[in-house]
Amino acid sequence: MEKFVQKTFPHGVHFHDNKELSKEQAIEVMPLASDVFISVSQHIGAPSTPIVKAGDQVVKGQLIADAVGGLGSKVYASVCGEVVGIVKKVGAAGGMADHIHIKTSEQQDQVISLPALETKDKESVLNRIFEAGIVGMGGAGFPTNVKLKPAKPVDTLIINGAECEPYITCDYRLMLEKANEVIAGAKYLAMACGIEKVVFGIEANKMDCAQLFADLGADVVVLKKKYPQGAEKDLIVAVNGRRVPCGGLPMDVGVVVQNIATAYAAYEAVELDKPCYERLMTVSGRAINSTKNIIVANGTRYSDIIEYCGGLKDDVCKLISGGPMMGFAVVDTSISTTKTTGSLLALTAKETNLDKPTNCINCGRCAKACPMSLMPMYMDFYTLAGDYDTAVKYGVMNCFECGSCAYVCPARRQIVQSVRLCKKKLRERKK
Ligand code: SF4
Ligand code: SF4
Incomplete structure (x- = not known):
């Protein structure tokens, strides 16, 4: 067993992480729902342009919305089926967005892959990441190919394995069950960025992952369990002691940060020629009947996910998309998943702060x-x-x-x- 020195950042908070609710749930694939609603606004940047129309038959892995502008991202069908139409509905982040509604067909045996890469060099891997529609899957949704072309010299890629939000365990399961794939994906991200040094920052509540990655030859920094350890600037301070200036970006200190799920998506795109049309997410909280870590087709409605997880308990008080600290309250379960949906939480009143605010007492x-x-x-x-x-x-x-x-x-x-x-x-x- 390797002895790790735990590193961290100044300030932050400690709390119970509630990860025990789902961390033992191995990755499983959720069966396809009858309908999917795939948003054209799944990333930071201009919405993608739909290239399908009502009545079109589409196949899983088919391009259905093309990238627009320098911050664009491609969107792929997550099921085989018929396009019903393009509907405006509430998106995962709260605003209204166009969604491509596809009726899932019985037959799901056809899948379109990206063309096999002839060479795996910096340019081809960077282009593959764009073609596959990969965006920051830790929640930010910034097009990954853009982030891998920093305007300043960089020397370190930090893979964010902190997963510091309570309840969420999908990155944990990916690290545990797909370690070789995540490490391979991280190497492709580094290659696309022209970086040689790759460091995995893993929080101390996932020591089994830290040890596994170290055993596989990865450079691992173990981070103290503290929130928000996974925030980019805090992660960088903890991992290599560099401080991103106020208003600055990681590249200002020679660093690029990518998430575990993004590294896995890069592996799938480069090695398996698979575009980004599904992702692993955690369903947890004390008000869901069955917690899970499930691979979900992009555009699956929360209502379908809840049903697959055995439904909500009577004492459900709040649904959250994302973590309880930085996620969004879900007011409509017809909202569908995107490339950045890492979790859906169903919380009881005891797990939720319902207190009314009172006057500040200047406690500091x-x-x-x-x-x-x-x-x-x-x-x-x-x-x-x-x-x-x-x-x-x-x-x-x-x-x-x-x-x-x-x-x-x-x-x-x-x-x-x-x-x-x-x-x-x-x-x-x-x-
Ligand atoms: S929410 Fe903003 S002000 Fe509050 S602790 Fe976090 S960074 Fe500081
Ligand atoms: S100083 Fe005021 S706002 Fe800050 S923690 Fe104390 S009561 Fe809350």
């Missing part, structure tokens, strides 16, 4: 918890007072909405909501 705990060393109490105060410029002075634009401040606040101040409100007002002002 929020500032102590903030990994960005911001002053959350003032950001909250000035935003609610309508003084957005002063809120900016206290760091609103450097806040990445991790929720640590709100978690520790005894007054239950809704600080993240204030930050989002302030950013929204500033965006509106620019229009």
